[in-house]
Amino acid sequence: MAEKTRADxxxxxxxxxxxxxxxFPAGTDLxxxxxxxxxxxxxxxxxxxxxxxxxxxxxxxxxxxxxTRVLDYRQTGGVELIAHLVALGATTxxxxxxxxxxxxxxxxxxxxxxxxAAERSTDDERVGLRALVLRQSRLVDDPxxxxxxxxxxARALAAASHNTALVLVANTLTRMLERQPGVAAAFMADxxxxxxFYGRVLDLIEQGDGNAARRFARVLIERLDRQIIxxxxxxxxxxxxxxxxxxx
Amino acid sequence: MAEKTRADxxxxxxxxxxxxxxxFPAGTDLxxxxxxxxxxxxxxxxxxxxxxxxxxxxxxxxxxxxxTRVLDYRQTGGVELIAHLVALGATTxxxxxxxxxxxxxxxxxxxxxxxxAAERSTDDERVGLRALVLRQSRLVDDPxxxxxxxxxxARALAAASHNTALVLVANTLTRMLERQPGVAAAFMADxxxxxxFYGRVLDLIEQGDGNAARRFARVLIERLDRQIIxxxxxxxxxxxxxxxxxxx
DNA sequence: CACCCGCAACTGGTTGAACCAGTTCGAGGT
DNA sequence: ACCTCGAACTGGTTCAACCAGTTGCGGGTG
Numbered sequence: 001m002a003e004k005t006r007a008d009x010x011x012x013x014x015x016x017x018x019x020x021x022x023x024f025p026a027g028t029d030l031x032x033x034x035x036x037x038x039x040x041x042x043x044x045x046x047x048x049x050x051x052x053x054x055x056x057x058x059x060x061x062x063x064x065x066x067x068t069r070v071l072d073y074r075q076t077g078g079v080e081l082i083a084h085l086v087a088l089g090a091t092t093x094x095x096x097x098x099x100x101x102x103x104x105x106x107x108x109x110x111x112x113x114x115x116x117a118a119e120r121s122t123d124d125e126r127v128g129l130r131a132l133v134l135r136q137s138r139l140v141d142d143p144x145x146x147x148x149x150x151x152x153x154a155r156a157l158a159a160a161s162h163n164t165a166l167v168l169v170a171n172t173l174t175r176m177l178e179r180q181p182g183v184a185a186a187f188m189a190d191x192x193x194x195x196x197f198y199g200r201v202l203d204l205i206e207q208g209d210g211n212a213a214r215r216f217a218r219v220l221i222e223r224l225d226r227q228i229i230x231x232x233x234x235x236x237x238x239x240x241x242x243x244x245x246x247x248x
Numbered sequence: 249m250a251e252k253t254r255a256d257x258x259x260x261x262x263x264x265x266x267x268x269x270x271x272f273p274a275g276t277d278l279x280x281x282x283x284x285x286x287x288x289x290x291x292x293x294x295x296x297x298x299x300x301x302x303x304x305x306x307x308x309x310x311x312x313x314x315x316t317r318v319l320d321y322r323q324t325g326g327v328e329l330i331a332h333l334v335a336l337g338a339t340t341x342x343x344x345x346x347x348x349x350x351x352x353x354x355x356x357x358x359x360x361x362x363x364x365a366a367e368r369s370t371d372d373e374r375v376g377l378r379a380l381v382l383r384q385s386r387l388v389d390d391p392x393x394x395x396x397x398x399x400x401x402a403r404a405l406a407a408a409s410h411n412t413a414l415v416l417v418a419n420t421l422t423r424m425l426e427r428q429p430g431v432a433a434a435f436m437a438d439x440x441x442x443x444x445f446y447g448r449v450l451d452l453i454e455q456g457d458g459n460a461a462r463r464f465a466r467v468l469i470e471r472l473d474r475q476i477i478x479x480x481x482x483x484x485x486x487x488x489x490x491x492x493x494x495x496x
Numbered sequence: 497c498a499c500c501c502g503c504a505a506c507t508g509g510t511t512g513a514a515c516c517a518g519t520t521c522g523a524g525g526t
Numbered sequence: 527a528c529c530t531c532g533a534a535c536t537g538g539t540t541c542a543a544c545c546a547g548t549t550g551c552g553g554g555t556g
Contacts, residue, residue, distance in 0.1 A: 006509070008300070033537065043511050045293065048537085049300055052256075056304045058419060064537050065518030074412075075403070078420040079327070082413050101411040108360050112352075155323070163349040164322075165330050169417070171306060172326040254538070280507065291540050296509085312508050313547030 007042055008049035014040065015050055019059050019070060020081070020088055029067035030060065057081060079172055083180040090182075096232050099186060103225045106187075109169060110154070110221060115214035116161035118205045125160040126206055132156055133198045140191045147184045151177055153198070160205075186232065189224040197224065256297035259290055263298055267307050267318060268329070268336055277315035278308065305329060327420055331428040338430075344480050347434060351473045354435075357417060358402070358469060363462035364409035366453045373408040374454055380404055381446045388439045395432045399425055401446070408453075434480065437472040445472065 018024055030036060030051075037047035051068060054060045058076040062068040073081055082102055089095035117125070136149035151174040158170035177184035188194070197220045204213035266272055278284060278299075285295035299316060302308045306324040310316040321329055330350055337343035365373070384397035399422040406418035425432035436442070445468045452461035 008509090029536090032535085045512090046510065049297065051537095052297055052300055053304060056301060058423060062537060063519085066520075066536055068537075074407070074415060076419055076423065077416050078423070079413070079416045082416055085412065098412055101413040104360075104364075104411055105413040105417065108356060112356050116352075159322070163352055164333065164346055165327070165349040165353040167322060168325050168327045168330055169353065171324055172420075175306060175324065175326070256538090277507090282507095293541090294539065297539095299508095310508060311548085314507060314549075316508075 008046045011040055011042055011050035012053040024070045026070050026072035028070050080176050083176045083183045086183045100229055107221045111214050111217045113157045113161040113166055114201055114217045115210040118208055118213040119210040120162040121160035129156055129202055137195050189227050255290055256294045259288055259298035260301040272318045274318050274320035276318050328424050331424045331431045334431045348477055355469045359462050359465045361405045361409040361414055362449055362465045363458040366456055366461040367458040368410040369408035377404055377450055385443050437475050
């Protein structure tokens with residue numbers, strides 16, 4: 001199979017998986033760059049580029065003169081890792097709680113973006129959102145394009161919130177999902193329900209009542225998310241209260 | 249002042265600022281690596297390491313054989329950029345809306361983390377949160393340490409939510425703020441109010457009623473955030489440079 | 497004239513070897 | 527027993543060369 005990705009990216013993927021899988025335990029040092037690079041069959045410079053990537057993701061911290069520390073992703077890992085964790089968990093069976101958490105986060109952000117969009121969006125932005133939903137509705141038979149359209153809509157919604165921080169979070173998350181189509185696909189609920197939900201959300205945004213939009217969006221996204229979790233064979237204990245957890 | 253940071257990091261900072269300031273407009277190509285590296289006084293390899301960093305942040309996209317595209321951070325930039333945008337905006341006067349958006353995001357995440365912590369946290373985690381608040385309360389006279397303690401508390405709270413996605417977002421945001429102490433400082437509200445708020449939040453978390461905790465947290469964080477915005481917006485040097493603010 | 501084919505001459509991607517600069521730790525002197 | 531200092535690690539940086547895509551121009555060909 002022909003590889004089109006760059007060498008340092010492939011090496012970064014390999015190393016990331018190894019680290020997340022615990023092959024290089026947190027707190028220890030990575031093997032030396034010279035050794036590791038030959039072991040992976042690339043030059044030291046390529047290895048270094050991969051290490052730099054993972055440093056940016058909060059997985060590694062090179063220490064001049066000493067070694068390259070492996071960090072605990074639970075303490076320092078960035079959001080981009082979630083998709084990799086899910087993909088990795090898919091092979092070991094504990095992807096569902098991770099996906100549930102990711103849905104929880106997305107729901108949170110989506111609700112607020114919707115509320116803010118109702119309060120702040122411009123006419124042009126609302127027209128644009130309509131167009132995006134329409135376009136997406138025509139792609140139900142082309143799953144990859146459908147997913148991509150869904151992510152584009154999420155970005156547009158964030159933009160309509162006029163909150164730059166929200167926009168950038170949306171960028172990070174959608175970019176992550178675009179690179180992990182499998183994870184993104186697990187996200188999609190039934191298309192009919194989703195699209196009709198989008199339509200009604202746009203109505204509420206157009207009415208300009210942020211809190212009404214938030215309330216409505218919360219109820220419906222929770223319903224859609226529940227569908228997704230159930231379809232995945234929901235983990236017992238997902239969304240459970242403390243009392244319920246302690247009882248089990 | 250002695251520079252301890254690595255060369256590629258400094259170059260990345262320089263380039264990032266230039267891009268965010270519009271010196272390299274989105275949609276255009278960066279100057280060739282060979283030219284740019286000599287212009288910046290580093291080797292081409294170091295320049296490439298910097299470019300790789302910025303690629304990870306969604307600011308650049310190198311195209312083999314063609315050039316290095318400058319992207320529009322509003323469409324592809326990651327969350328990490330917010331602090332840089334704020335710092336940059338502090339010199340041009342439009343930092344306040346950015347900070348307001350960042351506060352909005354933090355509030356959103358904090359409220360949910362608090363609610364989930366009430367529903368899911370373990371005894372150990374709650375004890376740990378108490379200890380962190382106590383420690384923070386003893387650092388009110390050491391602003392940098394206080395800020396750092398505040399960020400540590402935020403991470404612990406996210407961990408207590410038992411939502412890995414939330415944890416990783418918190419990691420990304422706190423890491424960003426740790427690297428931009430000035431931006432983090434702008435975040436801090438009056439210490440007495442904040443600490444008493446933390447105490448009451450912990451009480452609610454211990455009572456295990458997530459929704460009550462969410463409601464209460466929303467009201468109080470909104471109040472604290474408004475204080476912060478008023479302080480920034482009402483001050484004589486609204487959005488002024490640090491020098492101007494200190495002069496008043 | 498219009499087309500298109502292919503060959504420079506760009507661009508970024510990768511490499512090896514060499515050297516700089518920190519950190520660690522133990523051999524050897526006191 | 528204690529310092530000290532230097533060798534032998536570690537990562538950081540550079541150079542010069544070459545590989546590999548893209549682009550566009552110029553010369554052929556219909």
